[in-house]
Amino acid sequence: MIQLRKEGGFKALCRGALISAGVIVGIMGQSAQAETLADALVGAYETSGLLDQNRALLRAADEDVATAIAALRPILTYSASLERDFGDRQTRQLSGLRTTTSLESTTAAIGISASLLLYDSGATKLGAEAAKETVLATRQQLISIEQTVLLRAVQAYLNVVAFREFVELRQNNLRLLTQELRAAQDRFEVGEVTRTDVAQAESSLAEARSGLATAQGDLVEAVEEYRSVVGRTPGQLSPPPSLPQLDSNVENARALAVQNHPDLRNAQHLVAVAELNIMRAKAALSPTLSATGSLDASEDLGTINDTRSGTVGITLSGPIYRGGALSAAIRSAMASRDAQRGNLLDVRKTVSQNVGSAYAALSAQRASLQASEERIRAARIAFEGVREEATLGARTTLDVLDAEQELLDAETSRISAQASLYVAAYAVLQSTGRLTAKDLSLNVQLYDPSAYYDLVKDAPVPSSAQGQKLDRVLRALQKN
Structure with a gap:
């Protein structure tokens, strides 16, 4: 023992x-x-x-x-274009002579359009x-x-x-x-x-x-x-x-x-x-009603021709x-x-x-x-x-x-x-x-889940005071 x-x-x-x-x-x-x-x-x-x-x-x-x-x-959009046409056109007259016309031209155009949902x-x-x-x-x-x-x-x-x-x-x-x-x-x-x-x-x-x-x-x-x-x-x-x-x-x-x-x-x-x-x-299933408008301007840079136009309208679709x-x-x-x-x-x-x-x-x-x-x-x-x-x-x-x-x-x-x-x-x-x-x-x-929501719920633009505050919040989040 x-x-x-x-x-x-x-x-x-x-x-x-x-x-x-x-x-x-x-x-x-x-x-x-x-x-x-x-x-x-x-x-x-x-x-x-x-x-x-x-x-x-x-x-x-x-x-x-x-x-x-x-x-x-409202939705605002812009457009701008610069076009260059080139080439020539030849024509023959009854006398047998040929003439050549240049088709070269430069056209600049700019426009702005707006739309707003009404219903x-x-x-x-x-x-x-x-x-x-x-x-x-x-x-x-x-x-x-x-x-x-x-x-x-x-x-x-x-x-x-x-x-x-x-x-x-x-x-x-x-x-x-x-x-x-x-x-x-x-x-x-x-x-x-x-x-x-x-x-x-x-x-x-x-x-x-x-x-x-x-x-x-x-x-x-x-x-x-x-x-x-x-x-x-x-x-x-x-x-x-x-x-x-x-x-x-x-x-x-x-x-x-x-x-x-x-x-x-x-x-x-x-x-x-x-x-x-x-x-x-x-x-x-119901129709949609929208207001639209646009302003356009174009100019032929080789001539003195230019165009100014605008439209305003209401569109109903369904x-x-x-x-x-x-x-x-x-x-x-x-x-x-x-x-x-x-x-x-x-x-x-x-x-x-x-x-x-x-x-x-x-x-x-x-x-x-x-x-x-x-x-x-x-x-x-x-x-x-x-x-x-x-x-x-x-x-x-x-x-x-x-x-x-x-x-x-x-x-x-x-x-x-x-x-x-x-x-x-x-x-x-x-x-x-x-x-x-x-x-x-x-x-x-x-x-605080509502803090960020309160900043963005009204869809602020970056240039607004609220948008700038939101940018600071986003930068702080990225650092974290």
Whole structure:
């Protein structure tokens, strides 16, 4: 029977078993400069390429409003030309003489034309309204993506914290098993244990080394994920703060989500866009009335001939027969509207389901963490008892190693349960649409989706004061 050393064995394992709480206390005491979960969320918000991409897409949607508004304004165009004719013309007279006339000439012309849409049954205005609804839908899509980015940051942060604790736990376990192997070898040399006891200790040590290597590899992957999401390599990380405030009633949370979730609002705006597109398609059947005007001037540079002219008019046009294309466009718009309505219904169900699933997962993780605590308590008592019994010869080396492994597994489960509990809590926030930089009160300059829209919605020309302000904003965006 193996005679365990009184120093190192149980104490070392207890240090490993308490690593989750010990590391947390150590981190809090070691450095006030340790990164917090809020710091990680700020980094993800400020460095996310996905957010930058979708902010740019939102600005493109803002410009579509300006384009639609511009169609309601006068359109001015100019033209200028310079033409050179060359050649000659020969004629034969009755007398037999031939005369040659030069056709060479140079003509310059310049003109300006204007047109203004007077009436089109509101089709162009409906297009502008549809563009505005698209902007609102895109804003909600941006919020949804922001939630995804922040939840990924939460996961990345907690993974690094958890895997660092795993590595510490495995290292402590490896040191303990190394001491136990030495003790087994010493007792084998004096005949107190058999070769089997030594082999069992060697096997457990090899398994511990494998577990440490796996934990270190997982930590490297977690660090890479953190760097990708947050934009920097993790330094010293503080333990996560208290869980976010959540509605204790799942039905209240579900009702809130159905009203405010960005995915649902996005779907609602897309239905509005589809409705407007039907009205636009129907308006295409009506006539269009436009006012036109032009001024032209031309001059033959080789002579004194010149021409000045101008026109003013009103043009009325409308479809007579287009092979059924207009009717098909109306039916297509109606089908798209029906599809968006179906999508809205599906999104509503999905949002409601996600809230219920998130709360269920949170409840399960709380129960799992509580069970892990009970498992650790029981595993510690069992290990201490097995260890003491082994000193009396009532337990084998394998019994002690099994008890150690059970305690290690219990502590590992608790670390995983702690991380999973936090992720589940923030997933609840995401399911209700409240996992945003604004809702979390992050210390960041919040992106204002209406700021750029307010600059471009009236389609300013570059020479105007608003256009010059817009140019400065664009230059700042390019620098970033």
